Amino acid sequence: NSPRLKLGAVYAITKAHIDDINARHTLLKSLSDALDDGSAFFLEFQPKVNLHDGRPVGVEALLRWQFREGEVLPPGAFIPLAEASGLITKLDSLVMELAVSAARELAELGNHFAVAFNVTHADVMSPSFIPHLEQLLKRHQVKPEQIEIEITETQAMADYEGINPILETLINMGITISIDDFGTGYSSLAHLSTLSASTLKVDKSFVDTLMLGESNSNTHILDMVYRLSRQCHFKIIAEGIETETQRDALINKGYETGQGFLFSKPLPLPALIDWLKKAG
Numbered sequence: 433n434s435p436r437l438k439l440g441a442v443y444a445i446t447k448a449h450i451d452d453i454n455a456r457h458t459l460l461k462s463l464s465d466a467l468d469d470g471s472a473f474f475l476e477f478q479p480k481v482n483l484h485d486g487r488p489v490g491v492e493a494l495l496r497w498q499f500r501e502g503e504v505l506p507p508g509a510f511i512p513l514a515e516a517s518g519l520i521t522k523l524d525s526l527v528m529e530l531a532v533s534a535a536r537e538l539a540e541l542g543n544h545f546a547v548a549f550n551v552t553h554a555d556v557m558s559p560s561f562i563p564h565l566e567q568l569l570k571r572h573q574v575k576p577e578q579i580e581i582e583i584t585e586t587q588a589m590a591d592y593e594g595i596n597p598i599l600e601t602l603i604n605m606g607i608t609i610s611i612d613d614f615g616t617g618y619s620s621l622a623h624l625s626t627l628s629a630s631t632l633k634v635d636k637s638f639v640d641t642l643m644l645g646e647s648n649s650n651t652h653i654l655d656m657v658y659r660l661s662r663q664c665h666f667k668i669i670a671e672g673i674e675t676e677t678q679r680d681a682l683i684n685k686g687y688e689t690g691q692g693f694l695f696s697k698p699l700p701l702p703a704l705i706d707w708l709k710k711a712g
């Protein structure tokens with residue numbers, strides 16, 4: 433263990449750190465440039481279905497970034513950076529616009545369900561959030577009932593006092609509010625009973641370990657969340673269903689709606705429209 437070796441290790445760590453900072457800086461610059469005109473961002477849509485017959489009951493819009501030719505980045509690759517840098521506000525307002533316009537298109541084709549989009553805490557808290565949404569609904573002639581907003585349990589509960597009145601306003605407007613990744617955050621039972629939300633979206637991690645007839649701590653959580661949803665009058669949906677076994681186990685637990693690759697991956701709008709025609 434010579435001092436020189438130790439210094440080498442420190443150098444390696446520092447270099448990795450600097451490389452990381454440089455990479456983040458480059459990505460941030462690209463993100464900021466891409467947001468100037470916005471055309472590199474698009475939405476894919478994943479159906480939410482009735483577990484019994486697979487028919488659509490809604491769709492969720494998920495953001496994609498056409499980063500380079502042939503390279504599409506998933507939200508996980510840039511949303512954390514957008515959040516940390518404040519660019520998220522611009523990004524989410526773009527998403528809102530694209531989602532409302534898709535809602536209009538789907539309604540024109542005779543679909544009656546809502547289009548959901550994901551938001552972050554910072555957006556919802558912005559004073560321009562509701563006026564902007566109202567303006568978009570008016571411009572695209574979309575009814576609030578055709579719109580659903582998803583916010584994660586973690587973000588909703590971290591600022592319950594601040595965000596709940598805004599969620600309440602949105603609900604009173606006729607918009608559906610869903611609590612995303614439910615079960616991974618820390619909901620206080622007291623807050624849950626007064627939370628202004630319509631639906632709990634049970635996180636994929638609980639569905640992942642689901643095997644028919646087998647109990648483990650996650651399957652117990654699925655049962656608990658089911659009872660909780662009945663007690664507090666929330667609708668409930670399970671996300672990340674990949675197998676028929678998982679679907680059947682959820683049906684056995686009383687779950688009626690779900691979302692996941694078993695039914696459909698997120699699809700570009702034209703492919704979604706085809707899917708909807710076939711699924712009826």
Ligand code: C2E
Pocket residue numbers: 478493494495506507508511524527549550551552582612613671672673674691692693694698
């Ligand atoms: P989320 O809202 O919980 O979305 C579900 C994620 O799980 C999506 O990943 C979806 O493609 C994926 N997924 C759905 N079904 C399955 C399945 O059966 N198996 C597997 N392995 N994955 C499945 P995606 O599109 O990468 O989105 C990740 C997260 O990024 C979303 O989680 C959401 O929190 C966030 N996000 C997506 N779009 C937006 C956006 O427009 N604005 C904001 N603020 N966040 C967004």
Ligand code: MG
Pocket residue numbers: 492550582612
């Ligand atoms: Mg979501």
Ligand code: MG
Pocket residue numbers: 612613633671
């Ligand atoms: Mg989710």
Ligand code: MG
Pocket residue numbers: 612613635636
């Ligand atoms: Mg999730």
